Amino acid sequence: MAGQLSHNDLDFIKTLRQSGVLQDVDGHRLDQRNGVILVTCADGDRFYDIFEHQVKMQAGQRLDPRIHVLSWHGGALACAPRSPVNKRKRAHEVFLDQIADARAIKGINVVALDAHAPCGAAALGNVDLPRCIALHIRAKTKIKTLNQGIEVACFFPVDYGGGKKRTYFLSRARWEKWAKKNQPHLAD
Secondary structure, eight states: OOSSOOHHHHHHHHHHHHTTSEEEOOGGGSOOTTOEEEEEOOOTTTHHHHHHHHHHHHBTTBSSOOEEEEEOTTGGGGGSTTOTTOSSTTHHHHHHHHHHHHHHHHOOOEEEEEOOBSOHHHHHTTOOHHHHHHHHHHHHHHHHHHSTTOEEEEEEEEEEETTEEEEEEEOHHHHHHHHHHHOGGGOO
16 A cells, blocks of 8 residues: 555545545534644655644634644554554554553643555555554544543545545544445454
8 A cells, every 4th residue: 555545445435435434524523722632654745734734623723733743653553452554562552652641741632543545554564445444443442442531533644646635534433334334354
């Protein structure tokens, strides 16, 4: 999945759009008045767009952006237990600790959890696009389990190539329903 999306990836994204798994972002629905903990990939070719998107989401909620960034290869994918993007078996625990620490230090109870396509860390871990979505959702579930009262929203920026980029909201409820019906091995 590194570099550019395959025809299969594009078809899969289209399917997820049609089934409501990937939705247009409605920025005001995520309460960022106190800021956000942004968990994202460190990809230098994608980071600016992801960060800029979060800044825009805070417009109208804050005078100045308040974005506490936690960035590493794979972003959300690295937070999922047993994620193939992590080279060390329990690396996800470090990332989950960082989220809890950021919450304690900054008093921010909202997490924007990002993974993107295409993703080099996913490619290195031999993770295809359906598995990326499943890992993203598993990460959200784990973060919410470990951090009572935290709000976690999943975002999935897609670089279609040719300068066309789009960020989607990733619906956990719709994914779980879709995966259970279409790819049960990915439903957690």
